[in-house]
Amino acid sequence: MTGSRESHGVVEISFSVNGEAKTVRAHPMERLLDVLRQQLNLTGAKEGCGEGECGSCSVLMDGVLVNSCLVPVLQAAGSSVVTIEGLAAGETLHVLQEAFLECGGAQCGICTPGMILAACHLLEGNPEPTTEEIREGLSGNLCRCTGYSQIVEAVAEAARRRMAA
């Protein structure tokens, strides 16, 4: 890991965010979530519970779904982080984003970035998940609006489109 020590405990930490190399100055125990939101102005990841229960702060770190509220930023040094802001290609939405829109998978929007990244992580490892596997893949992400059915349908729809593409 990189991370050179400086006075007052602030260190320089370099990692890639949505494909761009970034270097931030932060206390090593600052949460990756806070660095993303406050220093890098990437406010897609939300703070729900702050204790790894709700999944609304989910990001991908080296392709793996993590709760960014539980990652001290020092542990992100040298890694490649993807947030919801990194999924769309310019104006073209990611297939999961399209499916969430069309199926009514997003309502208030707080859980949506985490849901989509969890679904993204699921489909990377399992391109044709069953309904049960979708539910398990999203089981760490809580939604208080939709009742989950539209979300599960959106992921199934995105999986179908990915396979057809």
Add this chain to the structure above:
Amino acid sequence: MRSNPREYELVAPGSLQAIVALMAEEPGAWLPIAGGTDVMVQYAAGKLPARKLVSIWHLPELRRIEVTAGEIRMGAGCTYTDLRRHEIVGREFSLLHGAAGWTGGVANQNRGTIGGNIVNASPAADSLPALLVYDAELILVSVRGERRVPYAGFHTGYKKTLLAGDELVQSVCLPRRFSGYFSHGRKVGARNAQAISKVCIAALGRLAGGVVEDVRIAMGSVAPVPVRLTETERIVRGRIVDSDVLISARKAAAEEIRPIDDIRSTARYRSAVAGNLVVEFLTRLTSGRTGEGRGGVADFLARWNRLPFDEAVNAILPCCGSKAWAQGMAERRPIADEAALLGASDETWRGLSSADWMEAFQSHPRIGESRASQSPKAQSVEWSAQEQRNVADSEAAVKAALADANREYERRFNRVFIVCATGKSAPEILEILRRRLENDADTELHEAAEQQRQITQIRLKKWLQG
């Protein structure tokens, strides 16, 4: 209170050697942090006592899984996802594989580690009962060298461990000698993912000629540390699992655990569930199946035996109508067969107060009517209709005479007239009713109770047919 990151130091020396050297400089001062799924939660809540943390996340030395002929050695930094994906863990250590799959959700499984789960020492940790029954050993490392200790005994008290201030758990070793065992793991919690267990069980067993040759049972959330139920195991080992063994095992389990009331559950509920889980395991061990399926009365009773207490009470209540009776029956579980069920019913019924008897009487409709005065269960209404079929088919004159006699009975004894009507014609019932009007209050109470006992017996037999 949110913690201030300025008050904390976190370093990542990057190699195991450098980490143990750092920890040796100030024993006890450095808290290792792997995936942070426990440490960061305490930190966020302002409840992390340590101020100096050393990252052990993603160290190659701690993340290997080595398999030899005799054992599997998992680096303490292996995540739940690593364990779930490992072929040998899946094939030979299904209890650990299962627990890894119901710990947290996907994101926490990607970051939470087996070593972290052990050192965090929560009595509710899902994977720890599995380590107990698999006879896990831990390799602890420090600058002083390595030592290998049995996992049983590693937790010395609530959130306390054998670990010295300069030591780290390096790996977890499981002997590969349990693949021939029947295994049963279950978490009882508010929800499968994320929710912390109210009670969890990991159990292994092996039968030889119907006799329990070996049995190993461990539970979480029922004591200050994850526990082996050694007394329960002793009672079961060498025995054929019959209803007596199930009853003694349930009792022993309740006696050797030390559950508490907390935000997730109560001690009383945990005791009941712990007993149910032991009975469920032994029943499945004996039936050699992981699911339902012996069919018929035995299967029906086995399912009822495993129901949560309140559900079991509700299921059997329409057979009698008295809540105290239904609770008494549920407390007598597991009940092995029809004869035991009928015997248990008579015993429970005779032990009730007259107020409980009255409650059962009130659940019946007046002879010749279809609904009871108190709101009865739908099943009870249907059974009453069957029982009184002969009365319903009888002539108007007899019905009218019955109605008069019923009213007289109710004036005299202040309750509905109870008779086991199955197979009796309306004129026969009328004759019985007129005779019983001559009884004194105490004699009549006992005669009504005897009739109710017979009704309950008939209903229990129908109930067993599902």
